[in-house]
Amino acid sequence: MITYPFEYKRASSVAEAVSMLAEGGKALSGGHSLIPSMKLRLNMPDALVDVGRIPELKGISMDGDELVIGAGSTHADIADSQLVKEKLSLFAEGAAHIGDPAVRSRGTIGGSLAHADPSADWPALVLAANATIVVTGPNGERSIPSTDFFTGLFSTALNDDELITKIRVPVSAGSKSTYQKFAQPASRYALVGCAIVKQADGQVSVAFSGVSDAPFRDTDVEKNLNSGQEAGPVGKGQSIMSDNFASEKYRVHLASVYLQRALEAVA
Amino acid sequence: MSNRYIGESIKRREDKRFITGKGRYTDDIVLPGMLHAHFVRSPYAHARVVGIDLEEAKAMPGVIAIYTGDDVAAINGVPCGWQVNFRNGETMREPKHPMLIPTGSTAKHVGDAVAVVIAETKDSAIDAAELVMVEWEELPAVAAPADAILPDAPKVHEQFPDNKAFDWTFGNPIEEVDAAMEKAAHITELEFINQRVVPNAMEPRAYIGSYDETSDKYTLYTSTQNPHLIRLLMCAFVLGIPEHKVRVVGPDVGGGFGSKIYHYTEEALVTWASKQIGQPVKWTSDRSEAFLTDAHGRDHATKAEMGFDADGNIVGLRIKTVANMGAYLSTFAPAVPTYLHGTLLQGLYTTPKINIDMTCVFTHTVAVDAYRGAGRPEATYLLERLMDLAALEMGRDPAELRFQNFIPPFDGVEQPGYQTQVALQYDSGNYEAVLKRGLEMLGYENFRAEQAEAAKTNKILGVGFSTYVEACGIAPSAVVGALGARAGLFESAQVRVQPTGKVSVFTGSHSHGQGHETTFVQVVADKLGIPMDDVDLVHGDSDTIAFGMGTYGSRSLAVGGSAIVKSIDKILEKGAKIAAHKLECAEGDLEYAEGKWTVKGTDKSIGFGDVALTAYVPHVYPAGLEPGLDFSSFYDPANFTYPFGCHIAVVEVDKETGKVTLKRMIAVDDVGNVINPMIVDGQIHGGLAQGIGQALFEGTIYDENGQLTNGSYMDYCMPRADDLPMFETDRQVTPCPHNPLGVKGAGEAGAIGSTPAVVNAVIDALWSAGHKPKDILMPLTSERVWEAMN
Amino acid sequence: MQVEINVNGKARKAEVEDRTLLVYFLRDTLQLTGTHVGCDTSSCGACTVHLDGVAVKSCTLLAAQADGCSVTTIEGMAKDGEMHPLQEGFRECHGLQCGYCTPGMIMTAADLLKRTPKPSETEIRFALEGNICRCTGYHNIVKAIQWAAENTAAPMLADSHLWTNDVVVEKVVETE
Structure with a gap:
């Protein structure tokens, strides 16, 4: 297995990465979504811009009421972070469910979000947490609300010449959150991943990975729950996936079960 | 003679090289001037090669040679090593499996090779292979064995319009079995599929062919389970080169499980090409390629009926099976559903009348051949599913029903061997003993109380039994020769x-x-x-x-x-x-x-x-x-050996999702005398994992076009460490009476007994909660188990 | 492009294609064939090595990404002729049969023990989620890792570097 030939470039700063991306190619962070797809020759960029060593992309810190996670943070960085565990346990819990230890040590939150696999775990997590994806491009920085970020199957609002630099996540005292995942037994991606954040006032935000061909916030379910009713059907209006491991019917059923389990976990 | 070592768990001498990274597998070998091969393969299950354009590929840097079917037309196909004729005497149909599909002919499964690119590096061979332009005419395909015998099924080989390789019947005359079944007080009937699985040895197949002009001698390094057999088949049947001019080396081999027994086209091609070019040629399979080209296992569609009298004694067994051979007959393929399966249908029971009706068919899929257990897991699955289901249907205890029907103990020395209705004579056995021991380890009585409690919750429990006897130590040459083997064993x-x-x-x-x-x-x-x-x-x-x-x-x-x-x-x-x-x-x-x-x-x-x-x-x-x-x-052994044992699975089923968790796996095996208990236990463990894999996780999924839709580790699920419990193993020892060591064989036992035990356990769990499925299709995915409850 | 990677304590400099994966740099360029390739999808873990002391799948990493880093392979686990406790454990507990997955298993287990010196059975099984063995049913692999955890002297555990053998860089060796 070998990728098509490409040119490897290493960026040492965000500015340099952005100027390299302007010439074409794709950003390479941990590479754990991109390299496998390139080996299977499903993806064939002319160039890879390695952003794996850019110091600005690392680090996890608080900025006011927001947790700020550098896009180059690995899943393991986030799963192991005391700060994340304290302020947003959802992210630590969710990150610990991704792949296997070796994948978690290399794969990054930014890379996973940019790849936008509908069965990846991060999409549901950032959606439920109301995170903002901060990106830098030739025209400077812009912030994309997570609800606007995922635009379809493997597609996002990120432009080819932009780089995800950080993820800003509001955290509030007294909130509870959980990520409940039913893993596809071979790949360990989410057949259903349900992330819930419940504010101190009881209002919930609910998001799913693995269910639809794009990750989504289930606004119908949220509306029902937030007005004191039963959750109602999951994934209304979504294009539900069906594959070897779960038919559409079973997936919707699993999503409902996992929603209930998530609600119990934050009760 | 001394007794210092036999029976002791001596640490393995081979380990040192493996734990230090010094193992030497075929792909680790680098010969001077070695080139690399990459195959161009059919993306379709059935398609005609209309034309091949090599121009662009040949112009790629590093390319040394590209061969197509027309270049290798003079080379014979890979042969089949076992002949089973039709019941009416018609000769078994043996289509040629060409090295490369020539222009005008049809590829018969996804992965069938049409060209091979040989280049200086593996990467340049891959890059160039992608530029070999094949014009295909796609044709309709059939993948499932039961579909292949339908009247309007696409034909795999034009000359065999009914898609049959052969049919076969065995055991007592069907009239006798029918008569016995008519008198039965209860008949348990089960239609099921013993699904196709992929062996998946962790080392992909790899070969290096090397030709020395000065001595006119070839060397083939190959990831094989039998170097001499490969030499014999390749020299005498495929390449037509003198056997003394070929050296075949099987260095360290990373698992086989059957898939590396067979002679594959790639072995002959790299050997042949090394002479054409005058440099060594290596080919190493990718995992994706392995899914499409390694021989698969199992793949039976079966209807089985077991009749009982009013007291619960088995009175008859009647079986109709369609078995998939794939597109071509692999080395041992015809033997697997017949003489390695039909002959085991006595099981451990005194069943007086048994008949099996077997149809072996071609489909547009890669060949099916022996995979760990080869025929015996299919026979055991059939019998042991029937036994547990019969117990549920008749309101009998599944262990009791077995004790009632077991062949009584016999040691093959004082007591004679046991003559079955299906040709074999078992050497020695004590079947009650292994089940008794298994029940002790399980703590059966407590379990049923626990199960009743669990039935009230969302996490229900089930226990599944499986007792097996199998035939190992293959085999007396005269016997297998009479049964169609083209080799001595x-x-x-x-x-x-x-x-x-x-x-x-x-x-x-x-x-x-x-x-x-x-x-x-x-x-x-x-x-x-x-x-x-x-x-x-x-x-x-x-x-x-x-x-x-x-x-x-x-x-x-x-x-x-x-x-x-x-x-x-x-x-x-x-x-x-x-x-x-x-x-x-x-x-x-x-x-x-x-x-x-x-x-x-x-x-x-x-x-x-x-x-x-x-x-x-x-x-x-x-x-x-x-x-x-x-x-x-x-x-040359006097008889097969007949290990036996009892496997018991305990599962928990999540009623909301259908997810099955294997809580306990108990295995009591009798493999005769034991030379190294540590190694025997290890063999049992590995077999159990593969058997459990078939029950819960593994199985190919072909779409209506004959495409394998789960040909990677992202989609084909094998057991991981967190899917399995620690195994609970024990053994009994009934020595083999006819070989000097008294040993029977342990490599396959684990894979033979465990599969039905796990499936039976899930069915038992569901019955405990008021659902009464007779069968759930393997692998028992969460969805299938959930469907069975809804 | 040229990369310089410290492999098992030796600085190795070589010309590679931009697309060269670390596993092929190790196997083909350096002839360190203890690191294996078992799949194409980053699933099986046979290619696991340590990169700067952390277990990674070398089939999912460019050699270029490892440029300037330190890599430990199975060949670097024994030190001065002394087996690593995990190597001993695998032998002691029959944690291997065909040996193909073994180097990856040992490298993954080394990473686990570095983080969790006394892991539970469950922790071990979850740590092996990305490593497939087709021979052992994992039973004896779990035992081998438990053996290593139990039979490692306290000072060795305190020295987190031991587990990856991040040793001093020797002279640069050029490889064609």
Whole structure:
């Protein structure tokens, strides 16, 4: 297995990465979504811009009421972070469910979000947490609300010449959150991943990975729950996936079960 | 003879190289000037090659040669090693499997090769292969065996319009079975699919062909389970080159499980190409390619009925099965659903009337052949699913129903072997004992109480039983010859005592994880009464080993080990002559123990090393005796061996999701005498995991176009560490009465008994909660189990 | 492009294609064939090595990404002729049969023990989620790792570097 030939470039700063991306190619962070797809020759960029060593992309810190996670943070960085565990346990819990230890040590939150696999775990997590994806491009920085970020199957609002630099996540005292995942037994991606954040006032935000061909916030379910009713059907209006491991019917059923389990976990 | 090593868990001698990264698998070997091959394969299950354009590919940097079907048309196809004719006497249909599909012909499964690119590096071969432009005409395809015999099914081979390779019937005449079933008070009927699984040895297949012009000699390095068999098939049937001009080496091999028994087209092609080009050629399979080209296992669609009288005694068994051969007949394929399956349908029961009706069909899929257990797992699955289901249907306890129907104990010495209705004569068995022990380990009575409690919750519990008998140590050549084998199934061994008394043992068995370098040496060291350090085992090279039939069918120790013992007997016999001469006594006055010959009742003795030295420095030596101490033997077993056992699974089922969690896996196996308990346990563990894999996780999924939709580890699920519990194993020992070591074979037992135990456990769990499915299609995915409850 | 990677304590400099994966740099360029390739999808873990002391799948990493880093392979686990406790454990507990997955298993287990010196059975099984063995049913692999955890002297555990053998860089070796 070998990728098509490409040119490897290493960026040492965000500015340099952005100027390299302007010439074409794709950003390479941990590479754990991109390299496998390139080996299977499903993806064939002319160039890879390695952003794996850019110091600005690392680090996890608080900025006011927001947790700020550098896009180059690995899943393991986030799963192991005391700060994340304290302020947003959802992210630590969710990150610990991704792949296997070796994948978690290399794969990054930014890379996973940019790849936008509908069965990846991060999409549901950032959606439920109301995170903002901060990106830098030739025209400077812009912030994309997570609800606007995922635009379809493997597609996002990120432009080819932009780089995800950080993820800003509001955290509030007294909130509870959980990520409940039913893993596809071979790949360990989410057949259903349900992330819930419940504010101190009881209002919930609910998001799913693995269910639809794009990750989504289930606004119908949220509306029902937030007005004191039963959750109602999951994934209304979504294009539900069906594959070897779960038919559409079973997936919707699993999503409902996992929603209930998530609600119990934050009760 | 001493008893220092046999029966001891000696740590493996081969481990040092593997744990330090010094194992030497075929892909690790680099020969000077070595080139790399990459195959262009059919993306369709059935498609005609209309034309091939090589121009762009040939222009790629590093490309040395590209061959298509037209270039290799003179090479024969890979042969089939077993012939099973139609019941009406018509000869088995044996379509040619060409090396590469020529223009105008059709590819018959996804992955069928049409061209091979040979280049300086693997990467350049891959890059160029992508530029080989094949014009395809896609044709309709059929993948499932039951679909292949439908009247309007797409034809795999034009000349065989009904898609049948052969059909076959076995056991008692069907009229007798029908009559028995008519009198039955209860008939348990089950229609099921024993699904197709992929062996998935962790080392993908790899071959290096190398030709030396000066000696006109070829060397093939191959990840195989039987180097000599590959040499024989490739030389005599495929390439038509003299056997003495080919050396086949099977170096370290990363697992086989059956898939590396067979002779594959790629082996012959790299060997052939190395002469054409004059440089060594290596091919290493990618995992995706392995899914499409390694022989798969199982794939039966079956309807089975078991009849019982009013007391619960089995009165008859009637079976109709369609088995998938794939597109071509692989080396042992015809034997698997027939003589390795039909002959095991007696199980451990006294069933008086048995008939099986088998149809073996071609489909547009890669070949199906022996996979760990080969036929016996399918037979055991059939019988043991029927037994547990019959118990549920009749309101009987599944363990009790088995005790009632078991063949009573027989040791094959005092009591005769057991003659089955399906040709075999079991050597020895004590079936009650293994089930009793299994029930003890389970704590059966407590379990049922626990289960009743769990039935009230969302996490229900089930227990599944499976008791099996299997046939190993294949096999008596005359018997298998009468059944259609085109080869003998003996084994050879040479024991060479060096002048200093050190011993080299050459075996035709091949180790690819079984630990022969340790167990075989334990046997030799004990038989000769010398330290293990004085003995080394050589295997896997046709130039150093006289002959070999290889390792499969749990045969290595029973057949290969017995051949070694025969050679040792000859060594000791000759050694005694030398010793008697040196000690100036009669041979009959000597006894051999602890590495020396002693004159009985005296302290006069001579050591093994001194005798060895004398044999090579024969100054004072018996008249007429040849110098040297080196004997070869061939051992052809008198019978198969018949290991048996009891496997019990306990599962928890999540009622909301259908997810099955395996809580306990109990295995009590009787594999005859045990040379190295640690290694036997390891073999059982691995078999269990594969059997559990088939029950819960594994299985190919073909779409309506014959495309394999789960041909990668992202989609084809095999058990991981977190899917399995610690196994609870125990053993009984009923020695094999007919081989010198009393061993039966342990390699496949785990995979044979475990699958039905796990499925039975899930069915039992569901029945405990009021759902009454007769069957759930394997693998028991969460969705399928959930469907069975909804 | 040229990369310089400290492999098992030796600085190795070589010309590679931009697309060269670390596993092929190790196997083909350096002839360190203890690191294996068992799949194409980053699933099986046979290619696991340590990169700067952390277990990674070398089939999913460019050699270029490892430029300037330190890599430990199975060949670097034994030190001065002394086996690593995990190597001993695998032998002691029959944690291997065909040996193909073994190097990856050992490298993954080394990473686990570095983080969790006394892991539970469950922790071990979850840590092996990305490593497939087809021979052992994992039973004896779990035992081998438990053995290593139990049979490692306290000072060795305190020295977190031991587990990856991040040793001093020797002289640069150029490889064609």
